[in-house]
Amino acid sequence: MVELTLDRIVSLAGDWNDDSRASEQFREIIENEQTTTEEIEAYLREAMEGTEQYHNRALQDIVNNIGRRLGFEVEYGIYQGRSDIIGYDGHWKSTPTEDETHLVVETKKTTAYSIDPGQAGDYMAELTNRDDIERSQIYGLYVIGEGDVETVAQTVFGSQYRDRMRVITAQRLLDLLKIQEDSGLRHDQVVDVLLPINAVDVGQLVGLIQDVIEFREDNSTGAxxxxxxxxxxxxxxxxxxxxxxxxxxxxxxxxxxxxxxxxxxxxxxxxxxxxxxxxxxxxxxxxxxxxxxxxxxxxxxxxxxxxxxxxxxxxxxxxxxxxxxxxxxxxxxxxxxxxxxxxxxxxxxxxxxxxxxxxxxxxxxxxxxxxxxxxxxxxxxxxx
Known part of the structure:
Protein backbone atom coordinates (compact mmCIF):
# COMPACT_ATOMS: atom_id res chain seq x y z
CA MET A 1 0.00 0.00 0.00
CA VAL A 2 1.53 3.29 -1.11
CA GLU A 3 1.55 5.65 1.86
CA LEU A 4 3.70 8.48 0.48
CA THR A 5 1.65 9.50 -2.56
CA LEU A 6 2.87 11.69 -5.41
CA ASP A 7 0.78 14.56 -4.12
CA ARG A 8 2.28 14.12 -0.67
CA ILE A 9 5.84 14.04 -2.03
CA VAL A 10 5.29 17.36 -3.81
CA SER A 11 3.72 18.93 -0.75
CA LEU A 12 6.73 17.91 1.35
CA ALA A 13 9.58 18.33 -1.13
CA GLY A 14 8.41 21.12 -3.43
CA ASP A 15 8.46 21.41 -7.22
CA TRP A 16 9.21 18.28 -9.27
CA ASN A 17 11.99 19.26 -11.68
CA ASP A 18 15.29 17.87 -12.89
CA ASP A 19 17.61 17.36 -9.91
CA SER A 20 14.88 18.47 -7.50
CA ARG A 21 14.34 17.04 -4.04
CA ALA A 22 10.91 15.71 -5.06
CA SER A 23 12.39 13.75 -7.96
CA GLU A 24 15.28 12.45 -5.87
CA GLN A 25 12.96 11.32 -3.08
CA PHE A 26 10.61 9.52 -5.46
CA ARG A 27 13.45 7.69 -7.18
CA GLU A 28 14.81 6.61 -3.82
CA ILE A 29 11.41 5.12 -2.99
CA ILE A 30 10.87 3.21 -6.22
CA GLU A 31 14.49 2.02 -6.41
CA ASN A 32 14.31 0.55 -2.92
CA GLU A 33 14.37 -3.24 -3.28
CA GLN A 34 11.64 -3.53 -0.65
CA THR A 35 9.22 -1.53 -2.80
CA THR A 36 6.95 -4.14 -4.35
CA THR A 37 5.60 -4.41 -7.87
CA GLU A 38 2.13 -3.82 -6.42
CA GLU A 39 3.33 -0.49 -5.00
CA ILE A 40 4.86 0.46 -8.35
CA GLU A 41 1.49 -0.31 -9.95
CA ALA A 42 -0.27 1.93 -7.42
CA TYR A 43 2.09 4.79 -8.31
CA LEU A 44 1.44 4.10 -12.00
CA ARG A 45 -2.30 4.42 -11.47
CA GLU A 46 -1.86 7.66 -9.52
CA ALA A 47 0.39 9.12 -12.22
CA MET A 48 -2.10 8.16 -14.94
CA GLU A 49 -5.08 9.60 -13.07
CA GLY A 50 -3.37 12.87 -12.13
CA THR A 51 -3.44 15.99 -14.28
CA GLU A 52 -0.49 17.97 -12.95
CA GLN A 53 2.89 18.24 -14.65
CA TYR A 54 4.52 16.24 -11.87
CA HIS A 55 2.22 13.30 -12.65
CA ASN A 56 3.72 13.18 -16.15
CA ARG A 57 7.24 13.35 -14.74
CA ALA A 58 6.51 10.66 -12.18
CA LEU A 59 5.24 8.44 -15.02
CA GLN A 60 8.57 8.91 -16.78
CA ASP A 61 10.42 7.81 -13.64
CA ILE A 62 8.08 4.84 -13.10
CA VAL A 63 8.65 3.58 -16.64
CA ASN A 64 12.41 3.82 -16.14
CA ASN A 65 12.11 1.96 -12.85
CA ILE A 66 10.17 -0.86 -14.52
CA GLY A 67 13.03 -1.08 -17.00
CA ARG A 68 15.48 -1.40 -14.11
CA ARG A 69 13.36 -4.14 -12.55
CA LEU A 70 13.30 -5.96 -15.88
CA GLY A 71 17.10 -6.15 -15.67
CA PHE A 72 18.26 -3.22 -17.79
CA GLU A 73 20.93 -0.77 -16.72
CA VAL A 74 18.91 2.44 -16.70
CA GLU A 75 19.94 6.05 -17.13
CA TYR A 76 17.11 8.37 -16.17
CA GLY A 77 16.44 10.99 -18.80
CA ILE A 78 15.60 14.65 -18.29
CA TYR A 79 12.14 16.14 -17.91
CA GLN A 80 12.83 19.32 -19.87
CA GLY A 81 15.04 19.57 -22.94
CA ARG A 82 18.48 21.19 -22.77
CA SER A 83 21.01 21.89 -25.48
CA ASP A 84 23.90 20.22 -23.63
CA ILE A 85 22.32 16.80 -23.10
CA ILE A 86 20.44 14.21 -25.16
CA GLY A 87 16.74 14.75 -24.51
CA TYR A 88 15.50 11.17 -24.22
CA ASP A 89 13.30 10.14 -21.31
CA GLY A 90 15.46 7.13 -20.57
CA HIS A 91 18.39 5.08 -21.84
CA TRP A 92 18.22 1.34 -21.11
CA LYS A 93 21.21 -0.91 -21.70
CA SER A 94 21.21 -4.70 -21.75
CA THR A 95 24.60 -6.29 -21.15
CA PRO A 96 23.87 -10.02 -20.57
CA THR A 97 23.17 -10.47 -24.30
CA GLU A 98 26.04 -11.31 -26.65
CA ASP A 99 26.15 -7.75 -27.96
CA GLU A 100 24.99 -4.84 -25.85
CA THR A 101 21.48 -3.70 -26.70
CA HIS A 102 20.45 -0.10 -26.10
CA LEU A 103 16.91 1.27 -25.88
CA VAL A 104 16.15 4.96 -26.22
CA VAL A 105 12.91 5.27 -24.26
CA GLU A 106 10.26 7.94 -24.79
CA THR A 107 7.28 8.07 -22.40
CA LYS A 108 4.01 9.64 -23.51
CA LYS A 109 1.12 9.86 -21.07
CA THR A 110 -1.43 10.21 -23.84
CA THR A 111 -1.71 10.03 -27.61
CA ALA A 112 -3.87 13.15 -27.73
CA TYR A 113 -1.01 14.87 -29.51
CA SER A 114 0.70 13.39 -32.57
CA ILE A 115 3.98 11.57 -31.99
CA ASP A 116 6.94 12.13 -34.30
CA PRO A 117 9.26 9.07 -34.52
CA GLY A 118 11.92 11.40 -35.87
CA GLN A 119 12.44 12.89 -32.42
CA ALA A 120 13.38 9.55 -30.89
CA GLY A 121 15.32 8.80 -34.07
CA ASP A 122 17.43 11.91 -33.51
CA TYR A 123 18.11 10.84 -29.94
CA MET A 124 19.22 7.42 -31.21
CA ALA A 125 21.64 9.08 -33.63
CA GLU A 126 23.01 11.35 -30.90
CA LEU A 127 23.54 8.35 -28.61
CA THR A 128 25.37 6.54 -31.42
CA ASN A 129 27.77 9.44 -31.82
CA ARG A 130 28.18 10.22 -28.11
CA ASP A 131 29.00 6.69 -26.95
CA ASP A 132 30.42 5.28 -30.20
CA ILE A 133 27.79 2.56 -30.35
CA GLU A 134 27.01 0.54 -33.45
CA ARG A 135 23.77 1.75 -35.00
CA SER A 136 22.48 -1.83 -35.14
CA GLN A 137 22.61 -2.04 -31.33
CA ILE A 138 20.21 0.86 -30.70
CA TYR A 139 16.41 0.72 -30.74
CA GLY A 140 13.69 3.16 -29.78
CA LEU A 141 10.84 2.29 -27.41
CA TYR A 142 7.70 4.40 -27.02
CA VAL A 143 5.85 3.74 -23.76
CA ILE A 144 2.29 5.06 -23.91
CA GLY A 145 0.13 5.78 -20.89
CA GLU A 146 -3.25 5.74 -22.59
CA GLY A 147 -4.82 6.43 -25.95
CA ASP A 148 -4.79 5.01 -29.46
CA VAL A 149 -1.65 2.90 -29.40
CA GLU A 150 -2.48 1.37 -32.79
CA THR A 151 -2.21 4.79 -34.42
CA VAL A 152 1.22 5.29 -32.86
CA ALA A 153 2.28 1.84 -34.05
CA GLN A 154 1.09 2.63 -37.58
CA THR A 155 2.93 5.97 -37.50
CA VAL A 156 6.15 4.17 -36.56
CA PHE A 157 5.49 1.44 -39.12
CA GLY A 158 5.13 4.04 -41.86
CA SER A 159 8.37 5.80 -40.95
CA GLN A 160 12.01 5.07 -41.70
CA TYR A 161 12.31 3.65 -38.17
CA ARG A 162 9.87 0.75 -38.64
CA ASP A 163 12.66 -1.79 -37.97
CA ARG A 164 14.23 0.16 -35.10
CA MET A 165 11.32 1.29 -32.91
CA ARG A 166 8.77 -0.47 -30.75
CA VAL A 167 5.59 0.65 -28.97
CA ILE A 168 4.05 -0.62 -25.72
CA THR A 169 1.65 0.73 -23.11
CA ALA A 170 2.89 1.39 -19.59
CA GLN A 171 0.44 -1.20 -18.26
CA ARG A 172 1.69 -3.85 -20.70
CA LEU A 173 5.26 -3.05 -19.66
CA LEU A 174 4.22 -3.62 -16.06
CA ASP A 175 2.47 -6.84 -17.13
CA LEU A 176 5.77 -7.99 -18.61
CA LEU A 177 7.45 -7.37 -15.25
CA LYS A 178 4.78 -9.48 -13.53
CA ILE A 179 5.28 -12.25 -16.09
CA GLN A 180 9.02 -12.18 -15.43
CA GLU A 181 8.44 -12.42 -11.68
CA ASP A 182 5.86 -15.21 -11.85
CA SER A 183 6.94 -17.31 -14.81
CA GLY A 184 10.71 -17.32 -15.01
CA LEU A 185 11.53 -15.12 -17.99
CA ARG A 186 15.25 -14.39 -18.00
CA HIS A 187 16.44 -10.89 -18.87
CA ASP A 188 17.65 -11.95 -22.32
CA GLN A 189 14.17 -13.35 -22.99
CA VAL A 190 12.66 -10.02 -21.90
CA VAL A 191 14.83 -8.31 -24.51
CA ASP A 192 13.60 -10.78 -27.14
CA VAL A 193 9.98 -9.97 -26.22
CA LEU A 194 10.52 -6.21 -26.50
CA LEU A 195 12.45 -6.46 -29.77
CA PRO A 196 10.73 -9.14 -31.88
CA ILE A 197 11.26 -9.27 -35.61
CA ASN A 198 8.53 -7.63 -37.76
CA ALA A 199 6.49 -6.28 -34.85
CA VAL A 200 5.95 -2.71 -33.71
CA ASP A 201 3.18 -2.94 -31.08
CA VAL A 202 4.96 -5.31 -28.66
CA GLY A 203 2.17 -4.87 -26.12
CA GLN A 204 0.12 -7.32 -28.19
CA LEU A 205 2.85 -9.92 -27.72
CA VAL A 206 2.94 -9.34 -23.96
CA GLY A 207 -0.83 -9.76 -23.89
CA LEU A 208 -0.56 -13.05 -25.76
CA ILE A 209 2.03 -14.38 -23.32
CA GLN A 210 -0.16 -13.31 -20.42
CA ASP A 211 -3.18 -15.09 -21.89
CA VAL A 212 -1.16 -18.30 -22.35
CA ILE A 213 0.08 -18.18 -18.76
CA GLU A 214 -3.41 -17.59 -17.39
CA PHE A 215 -4.72 -20.49 -19.48
CA ARG A 216 -2.00 -22.78 -18.10
CA GLU A 217 -2.77 -21.72 -14.53
CA ASP A 218 -6.53 -22.24 -15.01
CA ASN A 219 -5.91 -25.74 -16.36
CA SER A 220 -3.18 -26.70 -13.92
CA THR A 221 -3.47 -30.08 -12.21
CA GLY A 222 -2.13 -28.59 -9.01
CA ALA A 223 1.18 -30.41 -9.20
Whole structure:
Protein backbone atom coordinates (compact mmCIF):
# COMPACT_ATOMS: atom_id res chain seq x y z
CA MET A 1 0.00 0.00 0.00
CA VAL A 2 1.53 3.29 -1.11
CA GLU A 3 1.55 5.65 1.86
CA LEU A 4 3.70 8.48 0.48
CA THR A 5 1.65 9.50 -2.56
CA LEU A 6 2.87 11.69 -5.41
CA ASP A 7 0.78 14.56 -4.12
CA ARG A 8 2.28 14.12 -0.67
CA ILE A 9 5.84 14.04 -2.03
CA VAL A 10 5.29 17.36 -3.81
CA SER A 11 3.72 18.93 -0.75
CA LEU A 12 6.73 17.91 1.35
CA ALA A 13 9.58 18.33 -1.13
CA GLY A 14 8.41 21.12 -3.43
CA ASP A 15 8.46 21.41 -7.22
CA TRP A 16 9.21 18.28 -9.27
CA ASN A 17 11.99 19.26 -11.68
CA ASP A 18 15.29 17.87 -12.89
CA ASP A 19 17.61 17.36 -9.91
CA SER A 20 14.88 18.47 -7.50
CA ARG A 21 14.34 17.04 -4.04
CA ALA A 22 10.91 15.71 -5.06
CA SER A 23 12.39 13.75 -7.96
CA GLU A 24 15.28 12.45 -5.87
CA GLN A 25 12.96 11.32 -3.08
CA PHE A 26 10.61 9.52 -5.46
CA ARG A 27 13.45 7.69 -7.18
CA GLU A 28 14.81 6.61 -3.82
CA ILE A 29 11.41 5.12 -2.99
CA ILE A 30 10.87 3.21 -6.22
CA GLU A 31 14.49 2.02 -6.41
CA ASN A 32 14.31 0.55 -2.92
CA GLU A 33 14.37 -3.24 -3.28
CA GLN A 34 11.64 -3.53 -0.65
CA THR A 35 9.22 -1.53 -2.80
CA THR A 36 6.95 -4.14 -4.35
CA THR A 37 5.60 -4.41 -7.87
CA GLU A 38 2.13 -3.82 -6.42
CA GLU A 39 3.33 -0.49 -5.00
CA ILE A 40 4.86 0.46 -8.35
CA GLU A 41 1.49 -0.31 -9.95
CA ALA A 42 -0.27 1.93 -7.42
CA TYR A 43 2.09 4.79 -8.31
CA LEU A 44 1.44 4.10 -12.00
CA ARG A 45 -2.30 4.42 -11.47
CA GLU A 46 -1.86 7.66 -9.52
CA ALA A 47 0.39 9.12 -12.22
CA MET A 48 -2.10 8.16 -14.94
CA GLU A 49 -5.08 9.60 -13.07
CA GLY A 50 -3.37 12.87 -12.13
CA THR A 51 -3.44 15.99 -14.28
CA GLU A 52 -0.49 17.97 -12.95
CA GLN A 53 2.89 18.24 -14.65
CA TYR A 54 4.52 16.24 -11.87
CA HIS A 55 2.22 13.30 -12.65
CA ASN A 56 3.72 13.18 -16.15
CA ARG A 57 7.24 13.35 -14.74
CA ALA A 58 6.51 10.66 -12.18
CA LEU A 59 5.24 8.44 -15.02
CA GLN A 60 8.57 8.91 -16.78
CA ASP A 61 10.42 7.81 -13.64
CA ILE A 62 8.08 4.84 -13.10
CA VAL A 63 8.65 3.58 -16.64
CA ASN A 64 12.41 3.82 -16.14
CA ASN A 65 12.11 1.96 -12.85
CA ILE A 66 10.17 -0.86 -14.52
CA GLY A 67 13.03 -1.08 -17.00
CA ARG A 68 15.48 -1.40 -14.11
CA ARG A 69 13.36 -4.14 -12.55
CA LEU A 70 13.30 -5.96 -15.88
CA GLY A 71 17.10 -6.15 -15.67
CA PHE A 72 18.26 -3.22 -17.79
CA GLU A 73 20.93 -0.77 -16.72
CA VAL A 74 18.91 2.44 -16.70
CA GLU A 75 19.94 6.05 -17.13
CA TYR A 76 17.11 8.37 -16.17
CA GLY A 77 16.44 10.99 -18.80
CA ILE A 78 15.60 14.65 -18.29
CA TYR A 79 12.14 16.14 -17.91
CA GLN A 80 12.83 19.32 -19.87
CA GLY A 81 15.04 19.57 -22.94
CA ARG A 82 18.48 21.19 -22.77
CA SER A 83 21.01 21.89 -25.48
CA ASP A 84 23.90 20.22 -23.63
CA ILE A 85 22.32 16.80 -23.10
CA ILE A 86 20.44 14.21 -25.16
CA GLY A 87 16.74 14.75 -24.51
CA TYR A 88 15.50 11.17 -24.22
CA ASP A 89 13.30 10.14 -21.31
CA GLY A 90 15.46 7.13 -20.57
CA HIS A 91 18.39 5.08 -21.84
CA TRP A 92 18.22 1.34 -21.11
CA LYS A 93 21.21 -0.91 -21.70
CA SER A 94 21.21 -4.70 -21.75
CA THR A 95 24.60 -6.29 -21.15
CA PRO A 96 23.87 -10.02 -20.57
CA THR A 97 23.17 -10.47 -24.30
CA GLU A 98 26.04 -11.31 -26.65
CA ASP A 99 26.15 -7.75 -27.96
CA GLU A 100 24.99 -4.84 -25.85
CA THR A 101 21.48 -3.70 -26.70
CA HIS A 102 20.45 -0.10 -26.10
CA LEU A 103 16.91 1.27 -25.88
CA VAL A 104 16.15 4.96 -26.22
CA VAL A 105 12.91 5.27 -24.26
CA GLU A 106 10.26 7.94 -24.79
CA THR A 107 7.28 8.07 -22.40
CA LYS A 108 4.01 9.64 -23.51
CA LYS A 109 1.12 9.86 -21.07
CA THR A 110 -1.43 10.21 -23.84
CA THR A 111 -1.71 10.03 -27.61
CA ALA A 112 -3.87 13.15 -27.73
CA TYR A 113 -1.01 14.87 -29.51
CA SER A 114 0.70 13.39 -32.57
CA ILE A 115 3.98 11.57 -31.99
CA ASP A 116 6.94 12.13 -34.30
CA PRO A 117 9.26 9.07 -34.52
CA GLY A 118 11.92 11.40 -35.87
CA GLN A 119 12.44 12.89 -32.42
CA ALA A 120 13.38 9.55 -30.89
CA GLY A 121 15.32 8.80 -34.07
CA ASP A 122 17.43 11.91 -33.51
CA TYR A 123 18.11 10.84 -29.94
CA MET A 124 19.22 7.42 -31.21
CA ALA A 125 21.64 9.08 -33.63
CA GLU A 126 23.01 11.35 -30.90
CA LEU A 127 23.54 8.35 -28.61
CA THR A 128 25.37 6.54 -31.42
CA ASN A 129 27.77 9.44 -31.82
CA ARG A 130 28.18 10.22 -28.11
CA ASP A 131 29.00 6.69 -26.95
CA ASP A 132 30.42 5.28 -30.20
CA ILE A 133 27.79 2.56 -30.35
CA GLU A 134 27.01 0.54 -33.45
CA ARG A 135 23.77 1.75 -35.00
CA SER A 136 22.48 -1.83 -35.14
CA GLN A 137 22.61 -2.04 -31.33
CA ILE A 138 20.21 0.86 -30.70
CA TYR A 139 16.41 0.72 -30.74
CA GLY A 140 13.69 3.16 -29.78
CA LEU A 141 10.84 2.29 -27.41
CA TYR A 142 7.70 4.40 -27.02
CA VAL A 143 5.85 3.74 -23.76
CA ILE A 144 2.29 5.06 -23.91
CA GLY A 145 0.13 5.78 -20.89
CA GLU A 146 -3.25 5.74 -22.59
CA GLY A 147 -4.82 6.43 -25.95
CA ASP A 148 -4.79 5.01 -29.46
CA VAL A 149 -1.65 2.90 -29.40
CA GLU A 150 -2.48 1.37 -32.79
CA THR A 151 -2.21 4.79 -34.42
CA VAL A 152 1.22 5.29 -32.86
CA ALA A 153 2.28 1.84 -34.05
CA GLN A 154 1.09 2.63 -37.58
CA THR A 155 2.93 5.97 -37.50
CA VAL A 156 6.15 4.17 -36.56
CA PHE A 157 5.49 1.44 -39.12
CA GLY A 158 5.13 4.04 -41.86
CA SER A 159 8.37 5.80 -40.95
CA GLN A 160 12.01 5.07 -41.70
CA TYR A 161 12.31 3.65 -38.17
CA ARG A 162 9.87 0.75 -38.64
CA ASP A 163 12.66 -1.79 -37.97
CA ARG A 164 14.23 0.16 -35.10
CA MET A 165 11.32 1.29 -32.91
CA ARG A 166 8.77 -0.47 -30.75
CA VAL A 167 5.59 0.65 -28.97
CA ILE A 168 4.05 -0.62 -25.72
CA THR A 169 1.65 0.73 -23.11
CA ALA A 170 2.89 1.39 -19.59
CA GLN A 171 0.44 -1.20 -18.26
CA ARG A 172 1.69 -3.85 -20.70
CA LEU A 173 5.26 -3.05 -19.66
CA LEU A 174 4.22 -3.62 -16.06
CA ASP A 175 2.47 -6.84 -17.13
CA LEU A 176 5.77 -7.99 -18.61
CA LEU A 177 7.45 -7.37 -15.25
CA LYS A 178 4.78 -9.48 -13.53
CA ILE A 179 5.28 -12.25 -16.09
CA GLN A 180 9.02 -12.18 -15.43
CA GLU A 181 8.44 -12.42 -11.68
CA ASP A 182 5.86 -15.21 -11.85
CA SER A 183 6.94 -17.31 -14.81
CA GLY A 184 10.71 -17.32 -15.01
CA LEU A 185 11.53 -15.12 -17.99
CA ARG A 186 15.25 -14.39 -18.00
CA HIS A 187 16.44 -10.89 -18.87
CA ASP A 188 17.65 -11.95 -22.32
CA GLN A 189 14.17 -13.35 -22.99
CA VAL A 190 12.66 -10.02 -21.90
CA VAL A 191 14.83 -8.31 -24.51
CA ASP A 192 13.60 -10.78 -27.14
CA VAL A 193 9.98 -9.97 -26.22
CA LEU A 194 10.52 -6.21 -26.50
CA LEU A 195 12.45 -6.46 -29.77
CA PRO A 196 10.73 -9.14 -31.88
CA ILE A 197 11.26 -9.27 -35.61
CA ASN A 198 8.53 -7.63 -37.76
CA ALA A 199 6.49 -6.28 -34.85
CA VAL A 200 5.95 -2.71 -33.71
CA ASP A 201 3.18 -2.94 -31.08
CA VAL A 202 4.96 -5.31 -28.66
CA GLY A 203 2.17 -4.87 -26.12
CA GLN A 204 0.12 -7.32 -28.19
CA LEU A 205 2.85 -9.92 -27.72
CA VAL A 206 2.94 -9.34 -23.96
CA GLY A 207 -0.83 -9.76 -23.89
CA LEU A 208 -0.56 -13.05 -25.76
CA ILE A 209 2.03 -14.38 -23.32
CA GLN A 210 -0.16 -13.31 -20.42
CA ASP A 211 -3.18 -15.09 -21.89
CA VAL A 212 -1.16 -18.30 -22.35
CA ILE A 213 0.08 -18.18 -18.76
CA GLU A 214 -3.41 -17.59 -17.39
CA PHE A 215 -4.72 -20.49 -19.48
CA ARG A 216 -2.00 -22.78 -18.10
CA GLU A 217 -2.77 -21.72 -14.53
CA ASP A 218 -6.53 -22.24 -15.01
CA ASN A 219 -5.91 -25.74 -16.36
CA SER A 220 -3.18 -26.70 -13.92
CA THR A 221 -3.47 -30.08 -12.21
CA GLY A 222 -2.13 -28.59 -9.01
CA ALA A 223 1.18 -30.41 -9.20
CA UNK A 224 3.12 -27.24 -8.45
CA UNK A 225 1.60 -26.97 -5.01
CA UNK A 226 2.65 -30.44 -3.91
CA UNK A 227 6.04 -30.88 -5.52
CA UNK A 228 6.86 -34.36 -6.81
CA UNK A 229 3.51 -35.97 -6.12
CA UNK A 230 3.55 -35.40 -2.36
CA UNK A 231 1.12 -33.51 -0.18
CA UNK A 232 1.89 -30.91 2.45
CA UNK A 233 5.27 -30.58 4.15
CA UNK A 234 6.90 -33.29 6.18
CA UNK A 235 10.17 -31.71 7.30
CA UNK A 236 10.82 -32.45 10.96
CA UNK A 237 13.63 -30.01 11.54
CA UNK A 238 14.41 -27.12 13.89
CA UNK A 239 11.47 -25.29 15.39
CA UNK A 240 11.40 -21.81 16.92
CA UNK A 241 14.94 -20.56 17.33
CA UNK A 242 16.37 -23.46 15.31
CA UNK A 243 19.02 -23.31 12.61
CA UNK A 244 18.68 -25.44 9.47
CA UNK A 245 21.89 -24.06 7.95
CA UNK A 246 24.28 -26.99 7.44
CA UNK A 247 27.45 -24.97 7.12
CA UNK A 248 29.12 -23.47 4.05
CA UNK A 249 29.38 -24.59 0.44
CA UNK A 250 31.06 -23.21 -2.68
CA UNK A 251 29.03 -22.63 -5.80
CA UNK A 252 31.21 -25.10 -7.71
CA UNK A 253 29.94 -27.84 -5.40
CA UNK A 254 26.32 -27.34 -6.45
CA UNK A 255 25.23 -30.31 -8.55
CA UNK A 256 22.87 -30.38 -11.48
CA UNK A 257 22.69 -29.64 -15.21
CA UNK A 258 23.92 -26.28 -16.45
CA UNK A 259 20.40 -25.20 -17.36
CA UNK A 260 18.94 -26.08 -13.95
CA UNK A 261 16.78 -23.21 -12.68
CA UNK A 262 17.87 -21.12 -9.70
CA UNK A 263 15.20 -18.89 -8.16
CA UNK A 264 16.73 -15.80 -6.54
CA UNK A 265 14.65 -14.18 -3.79
CA UNK A 266 15.34 -10.93 -1.94
CA UNK A 267 15.15 -10.73 1.83
CA UNK A 268 15.94 -8.33 4.61
CA UNK A 269 18.23 -9.65 7.32
CA UNK A 270 15.17 -10.25 9.49
CA UNK A 271 14.04 -12.89 6.99
CA UNK A 272 17.06 -15.10 7.69
CA UNK A 273 15.33 -16.27 10.87
CA UNK A 274 12.50 -17.69 8.75
CA UNK A 275 15.02 -19.62 6.63
CA UNK A 276 16.75 -21.12 9.63
CA UNK A 277 13.61 -22.01 11.56
CA UNK A 278 11.73 -23.60 8.70
CA UNK A 279 14.27 -24.85 6.15
CA UNK A 280 11.99 -23.03 3.73
CA UNK A 281 11.13 -19.63 2.27
CA UNK A 282 7.78 -17.86 2.28
CA UNK A 283 5.42 -16.21 1.67
CA UNK A 284 5.83 -15.76 -2.08
CA UNK A 285 4.14 -15.91 -5.47
CA UNK A 286 5.81 -18.61 -7.57
CA UNK A 287 4.39 -20.63 -10.45
CA UNK A 288 7.13 -23.14 -11.18
CA UNK A 289 9.41 -25.42 -9.18
CA UNK A 290 13.10 -24.53 -9.56
CA UNK A 291 15.93 -26.86 -8.65
CA UNK A 292 17.56 -24.32 -6.32
CA UNK A 293 16.64 -21.27 -4.28
CA UNK A 294 19.23 -18.57 -3.62
CA UNK A 295 18.72 -15.72 -1.17
CA UNK A 296 19.88 -12.14 -1.69
CA UNK A 297 20.16 -10.48 1.71
CA UNK A 298 19.78 -6.71 1.65
CA UNK A 299 20.50 -4.16 4.40
CA UNK A 300 24.21 -4.22 5.29
CA UNK A 301 24.89 -7.62 3.68
CA UNK A 302 24.05 -6.88 0.02
CA UNK A 303 24.95 -10.24 -1.42
CA UNK A 304 23.46 -13.56 -2.47
CA UNK A 305 24.37 -15.38 0.68
CA UNK A 306 22.33 -18.62 1.01
CA UNK A 307 21.43 -21.49 -1.29
CA UNK A 308 19.24 -24.59 -0.93
CA UNK A 309 17.72 -27.36 -3.02
CA UNK A 310 13.96 -27.24 -3.49
CA UNK A 311 11.90 -30.19 -2.31
CA UNK A 312 8.39 -28.91 -2.93
CA UNK A 313 6.17 -25.85 -3.06
CA UNK A 314 3.01 -25.73 -0.95
CA UNK A 315 0.24 -23.23 -0.28
CA UNK A 316 1.16 -21.10 2.71
CA UNK A 317 -1.91 -22.26 4.61
CA UNK A 318 -0.77 -25.91 4.26
CA UNK A 319 2.84 -25.42 5.28
CA UNK A 320 4.23 -26.79 8.55
CA UNK A 321 6.09 -23.87 10.10
CA UNK A 322 7.92 -23.26 13.34
CA UNK A 323 5.50 -20.51 14.31
CA UNK A 324 1.99 -19.44 13.44
CA UNK A 325 1.42 -17.72 10.12
CA UNK A 326 0.33 -14.56 11.87
CA UNK A 327 3.61 -14.24 13.74
CA UNK A 328 5.53 -13.98 10.45
CA UNK A 329 3.55 -11.05 9.06
CA UNK A 330 5.97 -8.16 8.60
CA UNK A 331 9.11 -10.32 8.50
CA UNK A 332 9.17 -10.97 4.74
CA UNK A 333 5.79 -10.24 3.21
CA UNK A 334 2.16 -10.06 4.10
CA UNK A 335 0.44 -13.43 4.06
CA UNK A 336 -2.49 -14.04 1.75
CA UNK A 337 -4.16 -17.13 0.38
CA UNK A 338 -2.42 -16.89 -3.00
CA UNK A 339 1.09 -17.08 -1.59
CA UNK A 340 3.20 -20.18 -1.14
CA UNK A 341 6.06 -21.60 0.88
CA UNK A 342 9.11 -23.07 -0.88
CA UNK A 343 10.24 -26.07 1.16
CA UNK A 344 13.90 -27.11 0.91
CA UNK A 345 15.31 -30.61 0.83
CA UNK A 346 16.53 -31.75 4.27
CA UNK A 347 20.12 -30.78 5.02
CA UNK A 348 20.44 -28.68 1.84
CA UNK A 349 20.47 -25.11 3.19
CA UNK A 350 23.98 -23.63 3.15
CA UNK A 351 25.76 -20.31 3.38
CA UNK A 352 27.85 -19.63 0.29
CA UNK A 353 31.62 -19.62 0.75
CA UNK A 354 31.75 -17.42 -2.33
CA UNK A 355 28.67 -15.18 -2.05
CA UNK A 356 27.66 -13.09 -5.05
CA UNK A 357 28.26 -9.44 -4.27
CA UNK A 358 25.96 -6.59 -5.22
CA UNK A 359 27.18 -4.34 -8.03
CA UNK A 360 24.31 -2.31 -9.49
CA UNK A 361 21.37 -4.73 -9.85
CA UNK A 362 19.31 -6.22 -7.06
CA UNK A 363 16.40 -8.67 -7.25
CA UNK A 364 13.47 -6.45 -6.32
CA UNK A 365 11.40 -9.62 -6.35
CA UNK A 366 11.73 -13.21 -7.56
CA UNK A 367 14.22 -13.62 -10.40
CA UNK A 368 15.37 -16.74 -12.23
CA UNK A 369 18.76 -17.68 -13.62
CA UNK A 370 20.54 -20.80 -14.84
CA UNK A 371 22.86 -22.82 -12.60
CA UNK A 372 25.83 -22.33 -14.93
CA UNK A 373 25.47 -18.55 -14.79
CA UNK A 374 24.94 -18.69 -11.03
CA UNK A 375 28.19 -20.61 -10.57
CA UNK A 376 30.21 -18.28 -12.77
CA UNK A 377 28.78 -14.94 -11.62
CA UNK A 378 31.15 -12.40 -10.12
CA UNK A 379 28.43 -9.92 -9.16
CA UNK A 380 24.64 -9.72 -9.12
CA UNK A 381 24.81 -7.93 -12.49
CA UNK A 382 25.91 -11.20 -14.10
CA UNK A 383 22.69 -13.05 -13.29
CA UNK A 384 19.91 -10.48 -12.89
Missing amino acids: ESTGAGTTGTSWDGPQTGGDAVQGTISRDELGGPNDATVAVFPSQTSGVEFLKENNAWGFVHINQQPEYVAMYISDDVQQIHYVARVQQIVPAADATLARTLESYIGDQAEFDEGKKVVVFEPDSLYELEDPIEYESRVPYSLRYTELSRFKQAETTDDIL
